Amino acid sequence: MADEKENRVQRRRFLKSAAVGGLAAAVAPLTSSAQQESARPQGATHTSCGSDYMVDVVRALGIEYFAATPGNTFMGLHESVVNYGMTTSPDLRFITTMHEEASVAMAHGYAKIEGKPMACAFHATVGLQHASMAIYNAYCDRVPVFMMTGAGIEADQRKSAVEWSHTAVDGAGMVRDFTKWDDTPGNLQGFGESAARAWKFSMTPPYGPTLLAVDVRLQEDEIPGGNEGRPPVPTMPSIRPPSADANTVREVAKMLVGAEHPLIYVDRCARTPAGLKMTVELAELLAAPVVDSGNRMGFPWRHPLNQSRRFGELRSEADVFLALEPGNPFDLVTAKGRDGTLRRQLREGAKSITLSSAELYPKGNYQNLQRYAGMVDIAVQADAEATLPFLIEEVRRLMPAARSTYDARARAFAATHTQDFNDALEEAVHGWDASPISMPRLAMEMYEVMKSEDWSLLSHHYWQSSWSQRLWAAERHHQYIGGSGADGVGYTSPASLGAALANQKHGRLSVAVVGDGDLMFGPGILWTAAHERIPILYIVHNNRAYHQEVMQMQAIANRRQRGIDRAGIGNAITDPNIDYALVARGMGVYSQGPIENPKDLGPALRRAVAVVKKGEPALIDVVSQGR
Amino acid sequence: MLRMHCLLAAALALSSGIAFAQSAPVGDAVRGKDTYVRDGCYACHGYQGQGSNAGSRLVPTPFAAFAHQVRNPRARMPAYSPLVMSDQDVADIYAFLLTLPKARTVAETPLLARARRPKP
Numbered sequence: 001m002a003d004e005k006e007n008r009v010q011r012r013r014f015l016k017s018a019a020v021g022g023l024a025a026a027v028a029p030l031t032s033s034a035q036q037e038s039a040r041p042q043g044a045t046h047t048s049c050g051s052d053y054m055v056d057v058v059r060a061l062g063i064e065y066f067a068a069t070p071g072n073t074f075m076g077l078h079e080s081v082v083n084y085g086m087t088t089s090p091d092l093r094f095i096t097t098m099h100e101e102a103s104v105a106m107a108h109g110y111a112k113i114e115g116k117p118m119a120c121a122f123h124a125t126v127g128l129q130h131a132s133m134a135i136y137n138a139y140c141d142r143v144p145v146f147m148m149t150g151a152g153i154e155a156d157q158r159k160s161a162v163e164w165s166h167t168a169v170d171g172a173g174m175v176r177d178f179t180k181w182d183d184t185p186g187n188l189q190g191f192g193e194s195a196a197r198a199w200k201f202s203m204t205p206p207y208g209p210t211l212l213a214v215d216v217r218l219q220e221d222e223i224p225g226g227n228e229g230r231p232p233v234p235t236m237p238s239i240r241p242p243s244a245d246a247n248t249v250r251e252v253a254k255m256l257v258g259a260e261h262p263l264i265y266v267d268r269c270a271r272t273p274a275g276l277k278m279t280v281e282l283a284e285l286l287a288a289p290v291v292d293s294g295n296r297m298g299f300p301w302r303h304p305l306n307q308s309r310r311f312g313e314l315r316s317e318a319d320v321f322l323a324l325e326p327g328n329p330f331d332l333v334t335a336k337g338r339d340g341t342l343r344r345q346l347r348e349g350a351k352s353i354t355l356s357s358a359e360l361y362p363k364g365n366y367q368n369l370q371r372y373a374g375m376v377d378i379a380v381q382a383d384a385e386a387t388l389p390f391l392i393e394e395v396r397r398l399m400p401a402a403r404s405t406y407d408a409r410a411r412a413f414a415a416t417h418t419q420d421f422n423d424a425l426e427e428a429v430h431g432w433d434a435s436p437i438s439m440p441r442l443a444m445e446m447y448e449v450m451k452s453e454d455w456s457l458l459s460h461h462y463w464q465s466s467w468s469q470r471l472w473a474a475e476r477h478h479q480y481i482g483g484s485g486a487d488g489v490g491y492t493s494p495a496s497l498g499a500a501l502a503n504q505k506h507g508r509l510s511v512a513v514v515g516d517g518d519l520m521f522g523p524g525i526l527w528t529a530a531h532e533r534i535p536i537l538y539i540v541h542n543n544r545a546y547h548q549e550v551m552q553m554q555a556i557a558n559r560r561q562r563g564i565d566r567a568g569i570g571n572a573i574t575d576p577n578i579d580y581a582l583v584a585r586g587m588g589v590y591s592q593g594p595i596e597n598p599k600d601l602g603p604a605l606r607r608a609v610a611v612v613k614k615g616e617p618a619l620i621d622v623v624s625q626g627r
Numbered sequence: 628m629l630r631m632h633c634l635l636a637a638a639l640a641l642s643s644g645i646a647f648a649q650s651a652p653v654g655d656a657v658r659g660k661d662t663y664v665r666d667g668c669y670a671c672h673g674y675q676g677q678g679s680n681a682g683s684r685l686v687p688t689p690f691a692a693f694a695h696q697v698r699n700p701r702a703r704m705p706a707y708s709p710l711v712m713s714d715q716d717v718a719d720i721y722a723f724l725l726t727l728p729k730a731r732t733v734a735e736t737p738l739l740a741r742a743r744r745p746k747p
Contacts, residue, residue, distance in 0.1 A: 304747070414747040425739045430684055430730045431677030438677055444738045465680040471742065547670065551681055554667035561710045565665045626670050627679035 048226045050188050051080035051219040053233075057192045059085065059092050060233045061199045063119050063146060065110065065501065067095040067103040069130075071123020073150020073166055076219030078121070092119075095501070095532055097494070098524025100127045104134035104209070105491050106498030106528075107145040109458060112296075112481040113502035115272055117144040117202055124150040124166050124213070132175050133488045137495075138209045139178040140368045141295070141485020142268050142358070144202035145209035146195075151184055153215045171213045177365045180208035184215070188223060189231040196234040205241045205271070205357040205383040242360065243386040252322070252353055252380065253394035259320035262288040265311075265332060266298030269324035273477035275385035276300075278392060279324070285395050287406035289314050289413050294462060294469065295327060295482040302421070302473040304414035309470070315345055324384040325356045329373035344375045352376045355391075357383040368486065424470040436543070436623045437598045443467035445598070446511065446539065449605045453509040453613075455479060458496035464513055464541060465627045478508065489546075490521030493538070497529050500536035509612060510536040516573055516580065517546045523583055529617035530588035537605075537612045538619040540580045542594065545572045547626045580621035593621025652690070652718040659723030662716050671704075675727050685724060693721055 054077055058066070066081045068074070078094070085092030097103045103120035110118045122128045128149045138145050152158050152167040168174070172182035181201045183194040191214065198210035223229050244252075256262050264283055270276040279299055283290045289307035291314065292298040299306050307314055315321065315332075323332055333352050335343045346352055354376050360383075362369060373379075380387070399406075428440035443464060451473075460483030461469040474480045481499055484491035496512030503510045519525075519540060529536060545568070554567040568574075577594075584591035590611045592604045601622065608618040663669060671682025678684030682704070688696075694717050697707050733739045 411747065418744050418746055421744055425733050425743055427678075427684065428739055429733055429736055431673055431675040432731060432736060433728075434673075434675045434677070436674060438673065438675075439679065444742075448738055462680065550667060551670045554670065555705055558705055558707060558711055561708060564667060564707070564711045567667050567670075625673050625677075625679070627673075627681050 048223040051076040055085040065118040067120040073124040100130035101134040102494035105494035108138040109495030109498035117146040137484040144207040147211045151213040182211040184213040241383040241386040244382040257398045263318035265323040267293040278388040287410040297480040300475045328370040330371040353378045355380040439464045458499045458512040526587035584619040591619040654718035654722030656722040659719030
């Protein structure tokens with residue numbers, strides 16, 4: 001208690017001296033967060049304000065970062081992060097963003113690398129409205145995000161018209177359809193318990209974002225009774241996700257071991273590096289081909305059993321088809337005729353099994369669960385990664401001692417994998433010297449400078465016609481994180497930066513190929529990259545259009561038979577062409593481009609990687625083919 | 628998977644400076660290049676017909692087969708009628724595709740040649 005009192009006195013002295021120095025501070029150049037942090041006096045930070053307690057709760061959840069664009073309905077919390085969370089251990093670092101959507105997307109990318117949530121906060125109403133699309137992406141991508149927004153519960157405490165405009169009676173309601181859980185705690189004890197519960201729900205498969213609406217007074221006021229009235233910081237149990245029951249595991253294992261043509265499909269299955277290893281172990285035990293959705297690092301790209309280019313033929317041959325955490329089980333097994341009739345894609349007598357946690361937390365309204373998969377035979381409603389150890393054990397137990405059949409199968413798939421790879425090389429030569437630069441050329445020039453590093457690709461390979469997946473050798477969990485989840489544009493640039501933030505402490509080379517359209521949804525993320533000193537190499541896939549929409553517009557114009565030469569209107573990003581290198585430089589990011597000659601690409605990449613390896617962000621504007 | 632419709636599809640067209648035995652209607656390659664871009668063929672098939680995940684690579688084929696594919700396509704490519712693409716447009720595009728440079732080989736492309744894997 002005496003220490004607390006002394007701390008408060010020291011804090012007042014510090015604030016007084018800070019006020020005297022305020023003018024100098026106002027005209028001094030901005031320094032990095034780390035420099036500001038080191039200037040803080042020690043031992044002057046403990047007070048009894050509610051938001052300091054909130055910081056302690058957040059830190060107790062293992063959360064290391066707090067991303068936000070400022071807003072006065074969470075200013076108490078903001079001040080506590082800056083003057084308490086960043087000055088006492090363990091560090092809770094404030095990450096400054098320029099749009100609430102960027103805050104959530106950064107947390108989205110971070111969680112896919114680090115396997116745990118980071119915090120982000122939004123201004124009540126308007127800030128949460130900005131954040132909403134990114135929340136939906138995280139929800140559909142099954143990613144944990146710990147979110148807070150301000151709330152002004154007591155009406156007589158709202159001091160201005162703005163504060164009334166920035167108040168909603170049920171603020172969290174706006175995003176309730178696509179968050180796992182929300183709460184508006186009425187006191188600090190409630191905040192602590194709700195925060196722990198939010199974290200627990202967020203980290204229980206299917207993962208998802210959670211939201212606390214936190215009263216402004218609760219943040220800003222002293223704790224009733226001072227620090228003696230401070231509620232305890234809740235402790236967290238070790239979470240054990242739901243796994244399938246023993247009988248079901250036995251049944252599925254028996255089917256897989258007995259199958260002549262087993263096929264495994266992996267989607268958001270490997271939540272952790274251990275999950276990836278287990279997926280490989282299961283496939284190798286069975287010598288079963290694996291098709292990877294591309295939504296995560298589901299299976300090593302150059303593993304001989306990776307047969308992702310052969311899904312159609314393997315599915316038609318399969319007698320047992322196991323899909324692990326499929327995002328769209330309907331499409332995996334069902335063909336739709338033009339007249340609306342449905343036909344099963346599997347051969348007669350084949351069995352289809354899904355093992356997924358997706359439907360353990362269903363909601364209405366948004367249709368992200370996709371169409372009802374009525375042609376699945378067995379739907380195991382459990383977390384795949386949690387079930388894999390039991391499934392592997394059971395498969396191992398049932399596996400016959402003689403493995404010659406399995407070994408022969410593995411050799412055959414190794415041959416087709418190599419064939420597919422070499423075919424990809426043959427295909428890659430077409431357009432190799434073209435300008436705009438072709439996708440295989442971009443992929444191979446990138447890989448040439450990355451392959452000797454501990455690299456991490458933080459953007460979905462689909463938008464570059466999956467050339468990285470076809471030609472690179474991603475093996476580890478952090479080397480690929482998939483895409484947005486809901487195809488909400490504006491995800492890649494900030495999410496990849498959040499993932500790069502997680503990669504930073506591991507010394508990895510973070511690389512993201514971002515669409516020009518995606519980047520222009522929130523170019524302010526480049527400033528965040530520079531300001532927070534986050535090393536990342538951004539490659540702008542500059543096809544000078546919302547390219548997907550160019551194709552769709554041309555198709556619909558054709559269907560209406562009234563000219564197909566105006567698809568660029570409203571879709572092209574030309575006249576003027578945007579100079580992304582100049583935009584980046586304006587935000588303090590090292591940049592090069594526009595690169596139009598493919599011969600210039602390799603040297604530009606080498607220079608940029610050197611910058612990134614020094615701990616800075618870099619950007620290369622590559623004028624590219626559409627896909 | 629996203630659905631896309633593109634101008635030219637699967638087993639179709641051409642590339643690479645290969646001459647065809649069957650004579651085509653007289654097309655203008657310069658005009659054909661403009662049309663190929665203006666009408667959005669490049670969007671799925673690439674500026675050099677190299678293809679993408681939205682449209683196949685354009686491989687050598689006689690003009691008759693090419694024109695047939697444009698009007699009555701296989702796979703996911705929609706049909707393009709004379710209302711949106713005249714016979715002359717089709718001939719011009721065909722002529723343009725014939726002028727595209729011959730693709731190099733993997734052996735002539737060090738980044739790719741080094742990556743080649745021996746059969747297991």
